[in-house]
Amino acid sequence: MHPTYENLTLTKLLSQSTGHLRVVEQEAKYKAEFMAADGLPELQKTPPAHLDKVAKAEYRRIIGSIGKLPLRNLDRSELELYCTWYSIYKDASVQLNKEQSKKRKNIAKINNAIKTIDKATRAIKGLASDLGLNVNSRLQMNMPQTNKEEHQSLRDKFRIS
Secondary structure (H helix, E strand, C coil), X not given: CCCCCCCCCCCCCHHHCCCCCCHHHHHHHHHHHHHHCCCCCECCCCCCCCCCHHHHHHXXXXXXXXXXXXXXXXHHHHHHHHHHHHHHHHHHHHHHHHHHHCCCCCHHHHHHHHHHHHHHHHHHHHHHHXXXXXXXXXHXXXXXXXXXXXXXXXXXXXXXX
């Protein structure tokens, strides 16, 4: 099995490694060292006690899936909000399904559930983007920063009128 960033166990710093490491192993160790060197505490692994059952399950799922995303303890409140909104979304979805399956449908309850789902969906999408939990935000996190001067035309760069 080839080592990857996800399954590599960092036992020694790259500079302290005495064995002959393959390039892939060296890159994996370097990336792990770089990610750990920001000096910020890691994200709490266990869900906070104040979250409900569904939110705790979502917290555990996210923690198990974030892999190499640069989330730290500073991001915990945003992750908690994401999980709370996910729980609200799931509860509203269940309520909507119950109301729709009743013979005498209560339109007010159905509309309330739909409004709640819409609000939760918007909150989840925004928080997921901030946390790097969707494809576009992860791609954006990994895009190299561009310098504005690189995009100047030659006329602007050399101040030719």
